[in-house]
Amino acid sequence: MISVQRRSGSSLGWNITCYSAAMICAFLTSAALLTFSGGDPVKAFSALLTGAFGSQNALYGSLAKATPLLLVGLGTVIAFRAKIWNIGQEGQVFAGAMAAYWMSLWVAPLPYWLAWLLIAIAGLVGGGVLGLLAGYLKVRFGTSEVISTVMLNYIVIYILAYLLDGGPWMESGLTVAYHQSSPVNPLLEWPILLGQGSGKMHIGFILALAAAAFCAVLLERTSLGYEIRAFGSNPTALRFRGTNIRRLLLVVMLLSGALAGLAGAGELFGTSHRLRAETLLGIGSSGIVVAMVGGLRPSGVMLAALFFGALKSGAIYMRLKSGTPAGLVSAMEGLVLLFFLCAAVATKLQLVRVEEKVHA
């Protein structure tokens, strides 16, 4: 008889086994889902792979898709490690993009490096302020951040809709609203580092990698990181031991929102070059998934972001090539998350062979 038991320590081999099993399960269920919805899984998956890694440009495209996911994922890690449930990444991405766009309307006369810097800072500030607002509501009125961040998502998304649909940011020279802004000043677009045509990787990817390193060092090596982790484990003791936990909560929400905001700015100035809701929607929620799959560790989040970036970028090609419905890709994302969460639980368990004996 085999029985399942709690494990008293962790083992690398077992962890790898669990997560590999999770990958395989996610893959098989996705294949089943594809077949069930009338597709050909072999064709679909090969299209997916080609779209993600098939050529140099495809690869760069995957990296570009990974960029905002990584940034949002990192922001999520900062908040979730403190057990502060910021789930307003969607709105924070929007706010970052909107603030950056607003900034771009003013900075064109400046030297281009200064303009870029100001735009990036505006993105950070936009997302950060929105995060801070939710933090303030919690500190001041005790509002649950889960509720306030979701509500703020709606508010920000509708404000953007207003601005683009007959509001001041509507694309100029049109009488019909396309729910988008005019293209940003080409001089202000973020530099493309690699690739051309459909697969371009902008400087935001480097920023995101730097942010990952920053977050890893912040969490594991600095006093602030110590406080963030301690807050997640036992805020009462932290308060008794001289830390102003209200201020800490605000700082965490600010940082978390700022990273999401930078993701929004990068997406706007690096990829889409036009402020438009559709291009930003879903980055926030996928970023949360990336953070969870990455085990709330910056290194893990980096791997997860690359994986989901490839998935997203491959999915576009898959849809074109095999006509797979777009919804299926979200479903696959969800499946990966589900199986990874199961795997995370499984890593804490072990299988033990139990011999049944009868006492003489």
Place this chain on the structure above:
Amino acid sequence: MVRPVVVEELLKVRNLTKRFGAVAANDGVSLDVRKGEVHCLFGENGAGKSTLSACLYGYYRADSGEIVFKGKTAELNSPADALRLGIGMVHQHFVLVSNFTVLENIIVGSSDVGVFLNKSEARRKVVALCQECGIDIDLDREIWQLSVGEQQWVEILKALYFGAELLILDEPTAVLTPQQSDQLFRIISGMRSRGLSIILISHKLREVMQSDRVTILRKGKVVATVETAGSTAESITALMVGHKVTKHVRDRSVMPAGEFLSLRNVCAKGDWSEDVLKDVSFDIAKHEVLGLAGVAGNGQKELFEVLMGVRAASSGGFSLDGEAIVAPTSREMLDRGVGFVPDDRFLEGLIPEFGTAENLVLGWQRAPEYRRGPFLDRRKLGLLARKKIEEFRVVTASADLPVERLSGGNAQRVILAREFLHARGLLLANQPTRGLDVAASEFVCEKILEKRAAGFAVLLASEELDDLMRLCDRIAVIFKGRIMGIVRPEETSLLDLGMMMAGDAKEPERTVQ
């Protein structure tokens, strides 16, 4: 106590071993528990008592060895398995549903209740149980209305309702007032006379001496099992630590001098804005230990919180070293050199997921001495941890093992190490020896006296009146948030203290300065 007539082994443990990494928490433990006996497990912090009980009620699985219950080898893979066989455990942190009634909590999860709770049948059974064990409780009150002691009874009733024949109690009195402890022991003897067996873990000798037999553990191994009737507290302690424990007494040649902490008419409100502190005034001088005696829940906790800056005084105030402290924060108090040992160690004193090293600097994580530029100096923390682990004899596999995995007493040592290291001038200690073994308690007493000799002012709250009598220069007694009087130990008897703790005020002229 009447000895059980028939000697019959209910539980036999043979060569049980349980390892955590390199640490053998239980190393070839063998133990017999007879039917109808109170069997005490006694041993140093980290000796493996909690681990042994966790193996017995199915929380951990032993690496090797055999557990025989009622003549059959027991395969325990979960607490549910254990309960099915008749082994129940009363947790120190209760797992009750707080807005269910007592009755509902007792019967929830039992198989004979069915989908629809058959409460009248269940009630009959529970009432009968209560009568047999002498438990007096209103079955229709909700859990949140009960005291900690009463909640413990509910846990006991629940185990009995499920048919437990062996009940394991791990340091059950650590959270109880003396009165509640006495009641608990009455219930224990009630259960014993019903033929139930009880495994009791305790560090308090007077509780240990109420058992039938004692098994002494040291470093995971059984040292001996002795009949309590043929032993003395001293002989049992000697078996546990391997030598005699000398009790330290304060050095009377060192006289308190120079007022350091001084409280004037401090009032404070509790969590439900009830008055918890009423006009508390006292002074503590340098080189002085002021004891705070009182039954738990009479405002001690809140008094410490006010002095630590985490609870605001509603009126009155205090001064430290001649400086009035206005609207303090915990940061300010730490920076002024106040050391604080809270009574709820895991809630208020430790970050459970952090290791010993990180917990040693909790509150000082931004101090320049532990930083290199913006970074925490890991190497320094490691060195510090190694030094303190040795000095305070913390039993842990490594400096980074999360303290939630340490035994209760060892976790307490981590806090003590931190506070004794960082305090300068004032030490606030609320139940610092709670959960510590005899030798470790004495170690703490010795450290407190060292601080006194070094010129510290110490406020020491303890339920161990004997300790207060030998350590303190003066003892303040608190009752319902009011200081009933301040007395000198050499002019007071334990009986007097007990009276004052029960609310019998001293004549004002007996309050000494």
